[in-house]
Amino acid sequence: MRRILPLALGALLAALVTGFLAGSPASATSARTAPRQPAQVRTTAAFTHPGVLLDTAQLDFVRTKVNAGAQPWKSAYDAMIGSKYASLDRVPKPRATVECGSYSNPDYGCTDEREDAIAAYTDALAWYVTRDSRYAQKAVQLMNAWAGTLKEHTNSNAPLQTGWAGSSWPRAAEIIRYTYDGWAAADVDKFSTMLRSVYLPELINGSNSNGNWELSMMEAAVGISVFLDDRSDYDKALTRFENRTRAYVYLDSDGDLPRTVPGSGLDTRDEIVKYWQGLSTFTTGVTQETCRDFTHTGYGISAISHVAETARIQGQDLYSTDIGERLRQALGFQSKYELGATPPSWLCGGSVNRGLGPVTEVGFNALHNRLGIAMTNTQTLTEQQRPAGSNNLFVAWETLTHAGNPN
Numbered sequence: 219m220r221r222i223l224p225l226a227l228g229a230l231l232a233a234l235v236t237g238f239l240a241g242s243p244a245s246a247t248s249a250r251t252a253p254r255q256p257a258q259v260r261t262t263a264a265f266t267h268p269g270v271l272l273d274t275a276q277l278d279f280v281r282t283k284v285n286a287g288a289q290p291w292k293s294a295y296d297a298m299i300g301s302k303y304a305s306l307d308r309v310p311k312p313r314a315t316v317e318c319g320s321y322s323n324p325d326y327g328c329t330d331e332r333e334d335a336i337a338a339y340t341d342a343l344a345w346y347v348t349r350d351s352r353y354a355q356k357a358v359q360l361m362n363a364w365a366g367t368l369k370e371h372t373n374s375n376a377p378l379q380t381g382w383a384g385s386s387w388p389r390a391a392e393i394i395r396y397t398y399d400g401w402a403a404a405d406v407d408k409f410s411t412m413l414r415s416v417y418l419p420e421l422i423n424g425s426n427s428n429g430n431w432e433l434s435m436m437e438a439a440v441g442i443s444v445f446l447d448d449r450s451d452y453d454k455a456l457t458r459f460e461n462r463t464r465a466y467v468y469l470d471s472d473g474d475l476p477r478t479v480p481g482s483g484l485d486t487r488d489e490i491v492k493y494w495q496g497l498s499t500f501t502t503g504v505t506q507e508t509c510r511d512f513t514h515t516g517y518g519i520s521a522i523s524h525v526a527e528t529a530r531i532q533g534q535d536l537y538s539t540d541i542g543e544r545l546r547q548a549l550g551f552q553s554k555y556e557l558g559a560t561p562p563s564w565l566c567g568g569s570v571n572r573g574l575g576p577v578t579e580v581g582f583n584a585l586h587n588r589l590g591i592a593m594t595n596t597q598t599l600t601e602q603q604r605p606a607g608s609n610n611l612f613v614a615w616e617t618l619t620h621a622g623n624p625n
Contacts, residue, residue: 264447265444265447265452265532266531266532266533267392267396268392268395269392269444269528269531270388270389270392270440270441270444270531271389271441271527271528271580271619272392272619273625274397275625276623276625277346277393278625279623280343280347280618280623284618285347290605290617291617291618294604294615294621297605297607297615298344298607298614301340301607301608302333302337303336303341303608304337304353305337306356308356310359310360310363310364311334312327312330312334312363312364312366313327313330314370315369315370315371315372316328316330316331316371316372316376317372317373318371318372318376318379319373319374319375320374320375321375322379324373328375331368332382332386333610334360334363335364335385335386335387335390335612336386336612337356337360338357338360338361338387338390338391338394339386339387340615341354342354342389343393343618345357345393345394345397351398351400354394354400354401355400357394358394358398358400360390361394362408362409364412365405365408365409365411365412368412368416371420376420377420377425377427377435378425378431378435380417380420380421380435380438381421381431381434382434382438382611383612384413384435384439385434385437385438385521385612386612386614387413387442388441388442388444388445391445392441392444392445410445410446413442414442414446414448417442418439418443418446420435421436421438421439421442421455422439422454424436424458424462426479426483428506428510429462429465429466429505429506429507430507430517430521432458433459433462433463433517433521433522434517434518434521436456436459436521437459437524437528439455440452440525440528440529441528443455444532452532456534461480462479463522463541463544463545464477464541465478465506466544467504467506467544467545467547467548468500468504469502469540469543469544469547470502472500476490476494494506495507495508495509495510495566496509497565497566499564499565502547502551503550503552504551505519505548505551505552508552508565508566508570509565509566511570511571511572511573512556512571512572512573512574513574516552516573516575516577516609517577517612519548519574519578520575520577520580520609520613522541522545523577523580523581523584524580526541527620537584542585542589546585546593546596549578549593550593550594550595550596552574553574553578553595553596553599554595555572556572557595557598557599557602575613576603576606576607576609576617577606577609578596578599578600579606579616579621580616580619581596582596582600583620583621583622583623587622587624588624604621
């Protein structure tokens with residue numbers, strides 16, 4: 219449970235701390251080895267920072283567990299720090315135009331952009347755990363390189379590419395901006411301009427494609443809006459996210475047919491069945507892409523959990539609403555069959571394409587560990603997959619960040 223300071227008291231404390239540090243001869247040298255601890259004051263107008271997927275209390279929990287050698291966090295950290303994303307020899311590969319066709323064909327900068335964004339987030343986590351400023355400097359180098367180069371995303375997968383890369387950038391940027399003093403203000407401004415002018419216009423109005431597209435796009439839009447302190451776009455993205463989540467995961471309470479996104483043009487049963495990959499029998503927990511494959515379904519489920527987690531940090535509990543129930547049911551339904559249960563004949567003709575990916579930790583932690591909800595199948599799958607790594611798109615290191623995290 220977080221304590222929320224009254225705004226006036228929080229401002230007073232911040233002023234006192236600032237005055238103390240200004241008069242401390244050690245402050246100039248110690249800031250690079252000890253992160254700042256911003257007051258997490260919540261109001262209807264102000265955002266909590268850092269506050270995209272992780273806040274200060276969660277980051278401190280991770281650091282404490284890793285440094286104590288506790289499991290599963292230590293093995294998860296070792297996997298992260300041994301990955302290509304944590305390499306201090308990494309050279310950024312920015313492009314002015316990132317062109318991504320269907321399934322990233324052609325791939326002109328698509329993989330480079332996504333992986334540089336994941337690397338920046340990886341380095342930000344490594345910095346926070348180790349206090350080794352080389353990792354923070356590498357994250358800054360990656361973010362600055364792209365901010366100084368990228369102008370547009372093109373071709374058919376531009377919205378999805380923007381969503382994937384745009385989900386990772388603000389996670390990295392929030393940690394670095396609010397816990398490390400070596401990111402110059404001018405560079406922060408340039409990075410902010412990139413997010414506002416290159417990413418948000420592609421994201422904020424959503425997509426009429428498969429649900430995982432729009433869910434990832436709204437994850438990026440929510441995270442970017444937090445970093446930019448943009449309440450208007452945050453609220454707009456969150457509204458679109460809720461509508462899409464309700465149209466992506468079916469609950470029996472929805473009625474005979476799944477819900478649809480306002481303005482989707484899906485008006486008849488036949489149109490909805492086609493959109494749901496031919497599925498015509500609906501039961502709680504099935505998703506719009508279950509009968510496509512579990513991999514794309516995992517993208518959608520993951521984005522739902524990420525947005526719900528960011529919204530919780532920002533003072534809105536979606537886990538206790540139907541959004542949380544849809545997440546719980548989607549996790550449980552897909553986990554059951556991912557674990558090997560034989561699907562009935564009405565479900566995708568009795569055959570599913572497994573491969574859910576490392577996407578269960580955030581939702582499982584929020585719903586089971588924090589709220590105490592039994593999630594047997596999800597728990598079994600989550601524990602089997604530890605330590606969860608990266609899907610090389612926009613998911614990374616969630617056993618490290620969210621396994622058993624009570625904050």
